[in-house]
Amino acid sequence: MTRPVFVYSDELLDYKFSNKHPFNPLRLKLTYELLKDAGILPDEQIVKPRKATDEEIALIHSEEYINAVKQAGKGILPETQASSYGLNTEDTPTFPNMHEASAWLVGGTLTAVENVFERSAKQALSLGGGLHHGFRGKASGFCIYNDSSIAIEYMKQKYNARVLYIDTDAHHGDGVQWAFYDDPNVCTFSVHETGRYLFPGTGNVSEKGAGKGYGLSFNIPLDAFTEDDSWIPILEVAIDEIARYFKPDVIISQNGVDAHYWDPLTHLSATMKSYKTIPQIVKKAAIQHAKGRWIAVGGGGYDIWRVVPRAWSLLWAEMNGIDLNGPLPKAWLVKWQSRTSLELPQSWEDPDALYSPIPRKKEICEKNHLMLTRALQHIRNERRSV
Structure with missing residues (x-):
């Protein structure tokens, strides 16, 4: 078995809406360079992505929508049509060559898939992916093409695979869920901040699938301000x-x-403790239940300086069985501190007193545990009836 692969090239940095947009591809470069400076990303583990074909993108997205994205990237899609495709909105504005940039992200995730199924690398990481809000004919929530959905359909058709999708983004993985809501060969699990407070407003525990896929959609909406002590046990049990x-x-x-406390767009209170533990939980599940096969993609993360590089580095470290702790590489800190007004963290861990104690902690934990019980109820009922 070969070592895990890291899918990366500068083409992945072209998915950029604007300099002021919160979805900033610089976070990919920051993570890549942090891993390099930490000495845990050797060149032989780096694989360049390929660009997805229109036919591959059409596994999920309609031809009409793909053409609209192409026209929008050339500045020739009429404004009257753009909104019907979710394009040129505040969240998902158009930018030059957006089809090509999006196709590279999709191709990166497909490259990860091919390395796992065809090149004996049981695990692969493509941080440019994770655009889970994209729909068949509509962009949404910073997401133009839904690379994870495309990859899942690709794995189903090419490798006849049963696929478990695990989404730990603070936002509900709606695009992936609805794409496979009635599919018996795809199971989706999303743990996220409750839609009462956060986009996209879906992901209720009652969303369980339909038809032959009923019982294969799992959602655990977490209360605002959820901390590690509630977040981690729920993931351990549910996954x-x-x-x-x-x-x-x-x-x-x-x-x-x-979901990190410092993230500016959400209301959860996770720390690096969670982002060190989550990949441990997923890796264990892959080894025990999926022949070790694990493909990981990126997703949300809008504190690109203090949170994303460290958290995604911990993900790669776990794939490689490396325990990262102590100070961050000095070279990385020196290079990037001048680029931001925020004070960069000096270590892989967050400080113990990252935030003041939350008064509602007990109530939040009880609500989250209730959601866990409701989400898994039919599994447990089936187990008791056997």
Whole structure:
């Protein structure tokens, strides 16, 4: 078995809406260079992505929508049509060559898939992916093409795989869920901040799938201000029980890191403790239930300086069995501190007193545990009836 692969090239940095948009591809470069300076990303583990073909993108997206994205990237899509495709909105504005930039992100995730199924690398990481809000004919929430959905359909058709999708982004993985809502060969699990407070407003525990896919959609909406002490135990229980129940051939995980306390767009209170533990939980599930096959993609994360590089580095470290702790590489800190007004963290860990104690902690934990119980109820009922 070869070592895990890291999918990266500068083409992935072209997915950029504007200099002021919160979805900033610089976070990919920051992570790449942090891993390099930490000495845990050797060249032989780096694989360049390929650009996805129109036919591959059409596994999920309509031809009409793909053409609209192409026209928008050339500045020739009429404004009257753009909004019907979710394009040129505040969240997902158009930018030059947006089809090409998006196709590279999709191709990066497909490159990760091919390395796992065809080149004996049991695990692969493509941080440019994770655009989980994209729909068949519409962009949404910073996401133009839904690379994870395309990759899942690709794995189904090419490798006849049963796929478990795990989404730990603070936002509900709606685009992936709805794409496979009635599919018996795809199981989706999303743990996220409750839609009462956060886009896209979906991901209720009652969303369980439909038709032949009923019972294979799992959602655990977390209360605002959820901390590590509630977040981690829920993931440990849910991921193990769901993987044991579904018996996947492969796991693909979306690793948005916007549940961190410092993230400016969400209301959760996770720390680096969670982002060190989440990949441990997913990796264990892959080894025990999916022949070790694990494809990981990126996702949300809008504190690009203090959170994203460290959290995604911890993900790569876990794939390689490396324990990162102590100070960050001095070379990385020196290079990037002058680029931001924020004070960069000096270590892989967050400080113990990152924020003041939350008065509602007990109530929040109880609400989250109730959601866990409701989400897994049908699994447990089936187990008791056997």
